[in-house]
Amino acid sequence: MNRFALAAVFVAWASVLAAQGDESVGQIVKGRVIDARTGEAIAKALVKIRDTPLETRTDAAGAFELRGVPKGPTDLYVTTVGYGLVKKPITVDGALELQILLGQDAVKRSEDMEVTASPYDETEQGAPAEKTLDNLELRNLSSVIADDSLRAVQTLPGVVTGDDFNATFSVRGFGFENVGMYIDGVLVASPFHTIRDVNDGYSLTILNGDMVDAVSMLSSAAPARYGDRVGAALNVQTRDGSFERRVTRAHLGAAGVSFSSEGPLSKSKKTTWLVGGRKSFLDYVINRIEQDPSFVVGYYDFQAKLAHRAGSHLLSLFVLHGDADWKEKQQDQGRNDIAHADAGTQLASLRWRFSPSARTSLAWNAYLTRESGRNGNRDGEPLFDATGRQFGLRGDLTQRLGTSHLLEAGVLARRLREDASEVFFLGNAPVPVTSYAYDRPSWQPGAYLQDTWSLFGERLKLTLGGRFDAWGASDENVWLPRASATLALRARSKLSASAGGYAQFPSFGHLFAEQGNPELGAERSSHYVLAFERLLGRTVRARVELYDQEERDRLFVPNSEFRMVGGDVLVRPQPGASFQNSLAGHSRGFELLLQRRSANGFAGWISYAYGHTRLADSVTGAEFDSDHDQRHTVNAYASYRVNDRWSLSTKYRYGSNVPIVGFYREAAAGLTVLGEERNVLRVPVYSRLDVRANRGFFFKRSKLTAYAEVSNVLNRTHYRYSDTSINLATRRVFFDRDTLFPILPAVGVTIEF
Numbered sequence: 001m002n003r004f005a006l007a008a009v010f011v012a013w014a015s016v017l018a019a020q021g022d023e024s025v026g027q028i029v030k031g032r033v034i035d036a037r038t039g040e041a042i043a044k045a046l047v048k049i050r051d052t053p054l055e056t057r058t059d060a061a062g063a064f065e066l067r068g069v070p071k072g073p074t075d076l077y078v079t080t081v082g083y084g085l086v087k088k089p090i091t092v093d094g095a096l097e098l099q100i101l102l103g104q105d106a107v108k109r110s111e112d113m114e115v116t117a118s119p120y121d122e123t124e125q126g127a128p129a130e131k132t133l134d135n136l137e138l139r140n141l142s143s144v145i146a147d148d149s150l151r152a153v154q155t156l157p158g159v160v161t162g163d164d165f166n167a168t169f170s171v172r173g174f175g176f177e178n179v180g181m182y183i184d185g186v187l188v189a190s191p192f193h194t195i196r197d198v199n200d201g202y203s204l205t206i207l208n209g210d211m212v213d214a215v216s217m218l219s220s221a222a223p224a225r226y227g228d229r230v231g232a233a234l235n236v237q238t239r240d241g242s243f244e245r246r247v248t249r250a251h252l253g254a255a256g257v258s259f260s261s262e263g264p265l266s267k268s269k270k271t272t273w274l275v276g277g278r279k280s281f282l283d284y285v286i287n288r289i290e291q292d293p294s295f296v297v298g299y300y301d302f303q304a305k306l307a308h309r310a311g312s313h314l315l316s317l318f319v320l321h322g323d324a325d326w327k328e329k330q331q332d333q334g335r336n337d338i339a340h341a342d343a344g345t346q347l348a349s350l351r352w353r354f355s356p357s358a359r360t361s362l363a364w365n366a367y368l369t370r371e372s373g374r375n376g377n378r379d380g381e382p383l384f385d386a387t388g389r390q391f392g393l394r395g396d397l398t399q400r401l402g403t404s405h406l407l408e409a410g411v412l413a414r415r416l417r418e419d420a421s422e423v424f425f426l427g428n429a430p431v432p433v434t435s436y437a438y439d440r441p442s443w444q445p446g447a448y449l450q451d452t453w454s455l456f457g458e459r460l461k462l463t464l465g466g467r468f469d470a471w472g473a474s475d476e477n478v479w480l481p482r483a484s485a486t487l488a489l490r491a492r493s494k495l496s497a498s499a500g501g502y503a504q505f506p507s508f509g510h511l512f513a514e515q516g517n518p519e520l521g522a523e524r525s526s527h528y529v530l531a532f533e534r535l536l537g538r539t540v541r542a543r544v545e546l547y548d549q550e551e552r553d554r555l556f557v558p559n560s561e562f563r564m565v566g567g568d569v570l571v572r573p574q575p576g577a578s579f580q581n582s583l584a585g586h587s588r589g590f591e592l593l594l595q596r597r598s599a600n601g602f603a604g605w606i607s608y609a610y611g612h613t614r615l616a617d618s619v620t621g622a623e624f625d626s627d628h629d630q631r632h633t634v635n636a637y638a639s640y641r642v643n644d645r646w647s648l649s650t651k652y653r654y655g656s657n658v659p660i661v662g663f664y665r666e667a668a669a670g671l672t673v674l675g676e677e678r679n680v681l682r683v684p685v686y687s688r689l690d691v692r693a694n695r696g697f698f699f700k701r702s703k704l705t706a707y708a709e710v711s712n713v714l715n716r717t718h719y720r721y722s723d724t725s726i727n728l729a730t731r732r733v734f735f736d737r738d739t740l741f742p743i744l745p746a747v748g749v750t751i752e753f
Contacts, residue, residue, distance in 0.1 A: 029090070030065040031098030033058050033078055035599045037134065038119045040539070042080065042102055042599045046644040046698060050075035050087075057644055060600070069096075078102060080644040081696035082136050085703045085752055087245060103135075119597035120541055124235075125406065125452045126463030126484035128496030128531045129219040129545060131156050134597070135212070140639055140649040140692060142209055143711065145254045145746045147278065149212050150205035153234065155637050155651050156217050157607030158591045160630045162657050162686035163720050164740040165202040167192060170628035170658075171219050172549060173587035173613025174231030178504060178523075181234045182226070183207070184318060184349055185394060186367045187414075193299040193324035195341045196373025197384045197422070206301045206322035206345050208276035210249055210260035213239035219591075220547050221498035221527040224448040224465040224482045225396065225410055230504045230525040230551070238318055240307040241274030248753055253707075254746035256280035256299075270309055277302040299324040312356045320347040329378070335425040339378040346370040359400040367392050377425075381432070386420035388508075406452040408465070417441040418508040438512040442473035444505070450482065459488045471505035476522055478503040492535035499528050506555065510579050515557050517578040526550040539598040545591045551615070554583035558619035562726055563663035564676045570728065585615035587626070604638035604649075624678035625659055632656040647694045657683040660721050664733050672733040674726065683721060688741075689713045702753035708745070715743040 033045045041062030048055035049069055058064045069092050078086040078100045086102055124130055133141070133152055141152030154161040154169050161169040168176035181188055195201035214237045218226065222233040246263030260276035279300040301322035308315045326341045333339055349367040368391050375384040396410040419439035423432035450465025466481040484498035506520040531545040559574040589611030596603050611633070613626035632655070639649035659682050665675030672681065690711045697704040712718075723736035 036101035036103040045080040149209035158609040171232040178231035180229035224450040241272035253748035388418040412446040414444040543593040549587040553581040587613035606636040609633040707748040711744040
């Protein structure tokens with residue numbers, strides 16, 4: 001018995017020692033990983049303890065558990081492909097349970113990010129036609145070749161594009177010149193690497209994708225804060241740098257390199273910096289391959305943001321600079337042909353936001369912009385020179401009144417100035433002839449007021465408001481009402497309606513350049529939108545949207561094109577034809593959308609849009625489809641995260657395409673002649689499928705992601721029409737057209753540390 005008792009005591013004592021030994025050797029760390037924006041659990045995420053072999057993957061509920069973790073301070077690394085890399089300092093002293101908020105690439109992965117209730121939360125009050133892109137969608141939809149975040153917008157529902165060389169697009173019959181693009185609330189005209197004053201060149205957005213926090217497209221019926229455009233509004237929000245730690249990203253793509261770096265400026269973590277830049281190396285490669293290349297294009301850009309927060313105050317400074325250079329040398333170039341062009345864009349924006357409570361927010365924004373372009377011929381003689389400048393001050397107030405009213409108000413004052421000139425040479429004359437030259441300044445003040453009234457426990461929301469704008473260059477004032485309503489039919493269904501008036505003042509070029517008319521007034525449009533949306537679970541939605549846009553006083557140059565009248569009478573362009581407010585008509589159609597936005601499984605959308613934009617010229621009586629009219633549009637995007645290291649994505653764009661602008665008709669197969677009706681012929685169908693694979697590699701203190709992309713997988717041939725020549729004797733028309741991208745593979749790599 002004594003021996004049995006002694007053995008029992010020995011076993012108990014050994015067990016205690018073993019338990020104490022296990023405790024000294026390691027502990028249990030467990031928790032959940034969730035999406036920092038939506039709060040959705042993230043499966044297949046890698047969770048690892050720094051400098052140890054301890055690692056695991058999250059399950060379907062986002063849960064993880066690590067056993068045998070050494071006691072003391074260490075770092076917990078959490079990441080998965082398509083998301084950022086979280087390095088969380090932890091101190092292990094007993095069992096530890098954590099919740100990790102994981103943000104998408106280039107979005108701050110911090111613990112202070114706001115978790116929202118739905119992946120489809122609205123960012124704008126009273127905007128039923130809003131579509132958004134999160135950062136993962138921006139990354140996958142931006143081309144590896146171009147590294148252009150704005151090209152992601154081209155895949156949104158209803159967006160029309162058929163030109164692989166340009167980042168611009170059209171929406172519901174309106175071209176990009178009628179789309180308002182805002183960067184942190186600043187309306188910018190042409191933020192592109194491009195060739196100014198040329199329609200068949202190229203364009204690339206001057207904005208590093210790592211600087212972008214979110215993109216929102218308001219296809220129609222934008223709320224009262226948006227003005228001076230008759231079409232859609234595109235709102236781009238830049239992000240602040242990390243207040244927690246330093247993060248650097250470098251990207252090597254098919255056409256250039258880019259980088260971004262960010263971090264806190266001091267130990268107090270109240271001030272943060274974020275810098276980024278891009279540089280193409282196509283010009284370097286072409287110059288190395290060919291001794292005297294005929295075509296060279298290059299660009300670079302730089303962006304920086306400094307942010308400081310102190311209590312309820314947030315002060316930020318954002319600056320952007322970009323420059324593009326283009327050269328083309330041909331044996332048959334004349335003195336009026338562009339052989340060299342350069343374009344520059346600069347923006348500086350100082351913003352102060354004061355949020356004393358959750359009910360009140362006041363923001364002031366002072367900004368400067370400059371956009372310039374210069375084109376010259378083979379001998380270095382200038383052909384075009386233009387510089388546009390803008391100084392502005394904007395104030396925006398958001399105030400919640402009681403429990404049911406949200407008041408939004410703002411004021412704006414813009415000082416714009418543009419000087420531009422264009423010349424051409426007659427024969428061998430030593431002095432060029434001036435087509436136009438002007439240097440004009442003008443003020444553009446404005447204000448808006450909008451109230452959102454919530455009724456029946458927020459089941460019904462009514463938004464009423466309007467805005468006032470004035471333009472000194474044309475001495476015109478406009479008053480524009482806006483209204484919308486959203487009714488929650490059931491817990492997961494809602495019906496929205498919106499209406500509003502919109503105006504766009506004529507630019508300095510419309511007023512004073514070639515074909516300019518100082519008597520022009522503002523273009524006008526009225527937007528009407530009706531939308532029904534149904535949530536199919538938390539992550540899937542189906543949406544139907546109908547729209548009607550009534551247009552009047554649209555700008556057009558009547559009698560400026562060759563055309564036929566009465567079957568055999570040739571009408572030539574009238575000398576001195578100028579812009580007139582002569583167009584009126586409508587743009588009507590509908591959009592269908594099925595979308596899934598989730599951190600797990602398949603995500604993306606498929607959409608179909610039908611639209612018809614018909615206009616009439618009050619001067620000539622001609623009726624025709626808009627230059628940007630496209631009847632049928634299919635845009636689709638899908639992504640799938642296979643595991644913590646692999647993700648796949650694809651996008652597809654189909655368009656029945658836009659008209660070949662002019663009075664042309666097809667007389668026989670392959671034979672085009674002048675006609676009596678405008679915009680009858682169309683560019684051939686555009687149908688492009690792209691696929692992409694992302695592969696993540698994780699190291700001790702860094703993450704590397706490799707990209708492989710194939711554009712135009714089906715190798716469809718697409719065209720854009722760049723020029724037209726006419727044989728006036730035979731009335732025959734000949735088109736110059738450029739072939740767009742063939743099947744085009746590309747690879748890239750990004751490293752984050």
